[in-house]
Amino acid sequence: MSITAPQGFIAAAGAAGIKPSGKSDLALVVNTGPHHHAAATFTRNKIVASPVKLTRRHIADGSLSAVLYNSGNANACNGAQGDHDAAESATLVAAELGCEVSDVAVCSTGLIGEPLPMDKLRAAIPGVAGGLGPHGAAAAEAILTTDTVAKEVLVDGDGFLLGGMGKGVGMMAPSLATMLVCLTTDAVASPHALNQALLKAVGVTFNTLDIDGSTSTNDTVIILASGASGVMPEQEELDRVVLAACENLAAQMQADAEGVTKRVTITVEGARTDADALNAARVLGRDNLFKCAMFGSDPNWGRVLAAIGMAEAELDPDGIDVYFNDEAVCLGSAGTPNARSVDLSGTDIAVRVNLGTGGAGTAVVRTTDLSHAYVEINSAYSS
C-alpha cells in the first residue's frame, strides 16, 4: 500500500543529514512512464517557498518525471539563495535520471528561514537515485516532520491503481511547513483530467481540514500518472478514486494533528449558500474558546453561537440549532433542558449547526481540540 504500488512508479529514501536526528529526510519519486502526466495544487499563502515557485513553473506543461522531497528544512524565506538551491536540487536529480530539469518537481518541509544545506543534498542525491525501487513506504517515512506516523493510501480503480503518501499534522506545523501529498496512478489520464479530479477532491478534503487556520508557505499536492495500466478511466471514476485517496489521507492527518485529543467534525446546514456554510464552519473550527471546550469535553454550546455569530454568513440570530453528537443542545438560539449533560467524553465529536435561513447550503469542516500538548509542541520545543 504505497505510491509504488501502481505500475510505472519507483521511489527511494535516504538520510542526507538535514534533520539533526539523523532520520531519513530525502525522498525521490519517479514516474517511469510511458506517460508523465501530472497536476498539482499549492498553498494559497502569498508568501511561498522556493520549491513551490519552482514546481509551479515545472508543472505548467502538465508533465513531470520525478519529485524530490526533503524534510527538516522548508527552504522558505531564503531569498534568491533559496530559489537557486531549489533549482540546483532539481538539476542534480535530472542529471541522475537523465531527464529534463523542467520535468523535476521539488517539495520541502521543515523550518522556515534556514538555508538548505546544499552540500548535504549534493552528497546524498546520487545515492538515493541509485536506490530507486518499490520503496514507497520508505519515501513516506522520509517526508515526515512532527508527524508521529507515516500516512499512506492505496485505492483500487476500475482496472488501475492509485497510491498516495502525505505528511502534515493538520494544515499546519510548528515552524515547520507543512502539508505535502504525492499521489501516483497507473491510469491513463491527461493533465487536464488529473487537474479536474484533484481540484474537486482537494476542495472537500484537505481544504476543509482546518486545525487552526494557519496556512503554510509550502503546501503542495501533486498527482502523477504513468498510464502503465493501459486503462483510461472515465472522469467520474478518476474523480472517485482521487477523492477516496484524499479523504483517507486527510483523515490520517486529522488523527495525527498536533496535540490532538479530540477529532471534531463540524457540519453546517440551513445556510443560504454552500459558501456561507463553509465560512461559518471555518470560523467555528478556528475559534479557540470552542476548541478549548472540546478539549474539556464541555458541551458549552454558547461558545458555538458566539463564534458562528461572527461568521460572514447570513443567519437567523433567533433561529440557530446546535447538536452535539446528534443531541439537540440549542434550538431556536436557546438552550435545551439537558444541554449541559451531553456526554462529549469520546474521542470523536460531531457538531451540527443549522443557521436557520431555510436555505440548502451546507458544508463540513474537520478540526481538532486545542490542548495543552498543542501549546507545548508549538512553544517549548520550537527553537
Add this chain to the structure above:
Amino acid sequence: MSITAPQGFIAAAGAAGIKPSGKSDLALVVNTGPHHHAAATFTRNKIVASPVKLTRRHIADGSLSAVLYNSGNANACNGAQGDHDAAESATLVAAELGCEVSDVAVCSTGLIGEPLPMDKLRAAIPGVAGGLGPHGAAAAEAILTTDTVAKEVLVDGDGFLLGGMGKGVGMMAPSLATMLVCLTTDAVASPHALNQALLKAVGVTFNTLDIDGSTSTNDTVIILASGASGVMPEQEELDRVVLAACENLAAQMQADAEGVTKRVTITVEGARTDADALNAARVLGRDNLFKCAMFGSDPNWGRVLAAIGMAEAELDPDGIDVYFNDEAVCLGSAGTPNARSVDLSGTDIAVRVNLGTGGAGTAVVRTTDLSHAYVEINSAYSS
C-alpha cells in the same frame, strides 16, 4: 479614581447570589444630572444578548439615567424569556429611581444560555438602589467575571473629569461574555459629541485589543455625561480625554487577559492602506502558532511571515521586514544572521512588520501569547 469621581454620578453594588461564589454581582450606576446624555457602542456579533437589544433601544434617543450591571450570567441565547427578563430588570430599576424605563440600560456578563435568576434580581435591586453613593470602586468589583483585578480609570479634562470602569480579560472570556465598559463625565456634552468621541477612541483601543478574535454576544461600552461641571469642552478635548480613558482601560484588560504571560504589541507599516495594515496585524495577532512562539520566547519570525501571507492585504512577498523588540530578524523576506538569538524573555514584546508596498498605511494591534493557562482556564473549569 472611579466612575463616581465626576460630579453627578452615584453608584452601588451588591451580591444578588447570581455568582455561586457569593461575590458581588450587581452594580447600579446613576447619572443625577442635570443632563442625562449618553452614547454607546456594542458588539459586532450577529448574535446579541437580550440586554444589548434593550440597551440599543433605550439609548437611541441619546438619553440614559442609569445602567444596571450584573455579572455571572450573560442573559444571552435565552429566547423571549431573556428579552422579558432584561425588560423587567430595567423596570425594577426605574421604579426604584423614579425615572423612565426607557432611560435605564442593562448590561450582563457571564455564562451564555442560562436564564437570568429573576427572583434573585427582584430581591436584590431595592437594596442596591438604596445604597447609592460614591461607590464606584464597589461597582467596578461587582462587574468582574474571570478578571483577576478591577479596572478603573480617571482622566482630568480641562475643567471636567472623566471616570471609567471596565471588565474583560481580553476581548473574550470562557463561556463568559465579556467586555463591558462604563465611562462617566461631568462635562457638558451632547449625545452627538459623546458618540463621536467614543467611536474614535474605541476604534483604536478596544477594537484593536485582540486576544483571540473571539467576539462576545454582550460587549457594550457606554458613556454617560451629567453636565454637572458646567464646562463644555471642545470636541478635540473631549476626544482626547475619552481616548486616554479607553487606552488606559484597554491596557489593563490586556495585562489581565486570560493566561497571559506576554503582552505583544504588533505594529504593521508599509501597507497600502491603514485597513490593509489592520487586517495584517489582526491576522498575525490571532495566529496560534505565532502566539505559541511568543509564549516560548521564541524569535520564530518564519511564523510571522506565514501568518502575514494569509492576510487580505497587499504585500511584497519578497520585501517583508520583521523586527522583534526593534531588532531586525527578517529583511526582504529573508532572515538576518542573528535572528534566532534575539532575546524575547521579557514580558512585553514589540513586533513590527513592514509589508514592503512602500505605502503609508499603518496599524497597531495588542495581543497576548497562547499559554497553558489559557487552555486550562478555557477547558478544565468551564462547566
